[in-house]
Amino acid sequence: xxxxxxxxxxxxxxxxxxxxxxxxxxxxxxxxxxxxxxxxxxxxxxxxxxxxxxxxxxxxxxxxxxxxxxxxxxxxxxxxxxxxxxxxxxxxxxxxxxxxxxxxxxxxxxxxxxxxxxxxxxxxxxxxxxxxxxxxxxxxxxxxxxxxxxxxxxxxxxxxxxxxxxxxxxxxxxxxxxxxxxxxxxxxxxxxxxxxxxxxxxxxxxxxxxxxxxxxxxxxxxxxxxxxxxxxxxxxxxxxxxxxxxxxx
Amino acid sequence: xxxxxxxxxxxxxxxxxxxxxxxxxxxxxxxxxxxxxxxxxxxxxxxxxxxxxxxxxxxxxxxxxxxxxxxxxxxxxxxxxxxxxxxxxxxxxxxxxxxxxxxxxxxxxxxxxxxxxxxxxxxxxxxxxxxxxxxxxxxxxxxxxxxxxxxxxxxxxxxxxxxxxxxxxxxxxxxxxxxxxxxxxxxxxxxxxxxxxxxxxxxxxxxxxxxxxxxxxxxxxxxxxxxxxxxxxxxxxxxxxxxxxxxxx
Numbered sequence: 001x002x003x004x005x006x007x008x009x010x011x012x013x014x015x016x017x018x019x020x021x022x023x024x025x026x027x028x029x030x031x032x033x034x035x036x037x038x039x040x041x042x043x044x045x046x047x048x049x050x051x052x053x054x055x056x057x058x059x060x061x062x063x064x065x066x067x068x069x070x071x072x073x074x075x076x077x078x079x080x081x082x083x084x085x086x087x088x089x090x091x092x093x094x095x096x097x098x099x100x101x102x103x104x105x106x107x108x109x110x111x112x113x114x115x116x117x118x119x120x121x122x123x124x125x126x127x128x129x130x131x132x133x134x135x136x137x138x139x140x141x142x143x144x145x146x147x148x149x150x151x152x153x154x155x156x157x158x159x160x161x162x163x164x165x166x167x168x169x170x171x172x173x174x175x176x177x178x179x180x181x182x183x184x185x186x187x188x189x190x191x192x193x194x195x196x197x198x199x200x201x202x203x204x205x206x207x208x209x210x211x212x213x214x215x216x217x218x219x220x221x222x223x224x225x226x227x228x229x230x231x232x233x234x235x236x237x238x239x240x241x242x243x244x245x246x247x248x249x
Numbered sequence: 250x251x252x253x254x255x256x257x258x259x260x261x262x263x264x265x266x267x268x269x270x271x272x273x274x275x276x277x278x279x280x281x282x283x284x285x286x287x288x289x290x291x292x293x294x295x296x297x298x299x300x301x302x303x304x305x306x307x308x309x310x311x312x313x314x315x316x317x318x319x320x321x322x323x324x325x326x327x328x329x330x331x332x333x334x335x336x337x338x339x340x341x342x343x344x345x346x347x348x349x350x351x352x353x354x355x356x357x358x359x360x361x362x363x364x365x366x367x368x369x370x371x372x373x374x375x376x377x378x379x380x381x382x383x384x385x386x387x388x389x390x391x392x393x394x395x396x397x398x399x400x401x402x403x404x405x406x407x408x409x410x411x412x413x414x415x416x417x418x419x420x421x422x423x424x425x426x427x428x429x430x431x432x433x434x435x436x437x438x439x440x441x442x443x444x445x446x447x448x449x450x451x452x453x454x455x456x457x458x459x460x461x462x463x464x465x466x467x468x469x470x471x472x473x474x475x476x477x478x479x480x481x482x483x484x485x486x487x488x489x490x491x492x493x494x495x496x497x498x
Contacts, residue, residue, distance in 0.1 A: 011373045057373060081369045089369040120330045120338040124260045124306060124377060 001066040004076070005096040006046075011087040012057040012237065013127045019051045027052075027088060031063070034083045038076075039067055049102045049245040050109065053197070055237030057128070059112075060091070062245040064102040070095075100247075108172065110190040110244040113203045113235065118183030129184060130203075130239035136185070136210040138178065144209050145174040145187075147219040148202060155226035157202050158195035159234075167226075169193050188243075197234055205232035250315040253325070254345040255295075260336040261306040261486065262376045268300045276301075276337060280312070283332045287325075288316055298351045298494040299358065302446070304486030306377070308361075309340070311494040313351040319344075349496075357421065359439040359493040362452045362484065367432030378433060379452075379488035385434070385459040387427065393458050394423040394436075396468040397451060404475035406451050407444035408483075416475075418442050437492075446483055454481035 008031070016024035020032070028046060035044040049062040073093045081090035099105075114129035116122055121131035151170040158167060173190040187206070189199055205222065208214040214232060222230045257280070265273035269281070277295060284293040298311040322342045330339035348354075363378035365371055370380035400419040407416060422439040436455070438448055454471065457463040463481060471479045 009372055011375070059373075086375055087372045089372045091369060120340060123258055123336045123338045124308075126260070126335055128373060 005094045007091040009059045009089045017054045056240045058242040060244040106248045112241045113187040114239045115185040130236045141210040148174045156222035157198045159197045200235045203235040208232040254343045256340045258308045266303045305489045307491040309493040356496045361490045362436040363488045364434040379485045390459040397423045405471035406447045408446045449484040452484040457481040
């Protein structure tokens, strides 16, 4: 068997998420169906770098799969890109060693979260950014982001009842950009791993702080007390993008 | 009766166009339905600055309508914005003189046409830009755009069988921008009026020239010979945006 690494992008709007599940359309199912067709009906299973929830987009999701045959990388990319549904694009295919694993090989991820701060909200962005047409203190947001950077126990920012035991993660970058022309606030988060709903919970909290309805110091409290009840609401999935997965060599 | 001017934006994807028509969803019908509700069931008709075709978007369409009652501009804007469907947004409402007419008051329009030149195409932009993943000579495109500027008879760039007699129009700006990060080519066209399908036919021709499959001089020939057969194909509607309508005082 030969192992392939793929970088794909997708519009999360019409998917129930990345992972295959019964009675709902998933990226995994659509991609595996196409791969199986190319593999002459022999079932192929893929492994993604991470799951994305229903409605969450990806610009650079990574996955791997094995095929019995050696394909030219660009030819296989083109075949997959044209045969997958129009809300999935295949950006690159690369031959990799048998020990590469999209999920378990050491990697860091970068997510973006887009907030539409225009008034009124942009109808063309309604599936691609989360509207927040209220005042926001950018300087305060930047201070709050600095507090999230570094190594912390993020229990207070994950959904309660998560199976994962160790909730210590490192955020190497938490930053903010403002796209004036498109009225978009773009949050960027990079790190060695993120917990279930962690980014959406962090963004929901950040917006509350930036809007003056929660003190800046609440971040320290949520981290120290590890209590989800102290954090803000979970931001909607339509603003979240898995932007990039970087593997260590 | 009191006359109101509205600036609205909409996502053209799920509309059969701006203008009301039987058995198909239109911006006009949705907007009039909302206005009629606000006007306590008394029918209200709107008049738009121009029609947009099925699938064409608007960032700044202008329309006017009359109501028997005086409303606060921002309150009426908010009511319309929240009560129209989510693919329409109401950007502003302004009280205007009775002689203001969205269509017949002298105005100029600006359109944008977005081309996704990324490979592969961006699945998140599939309804909001026209994909063209082939080589394009930007310098050549800029020369071709210069040829379109000015006052010309644009018969060769409109759909044949158009009822309008006088096909002389003035293009005050025809330019090109490249958004490197989003892999988007953005064409901008401003002028005192555009013929049916004129911009989509110009873009279809420009892409053929930029791709080297049509000589630059073909533009002069299409303008001089007024023959639609000489021009390129009609570009898809999903890249076209009515960006702004400017009225003379």
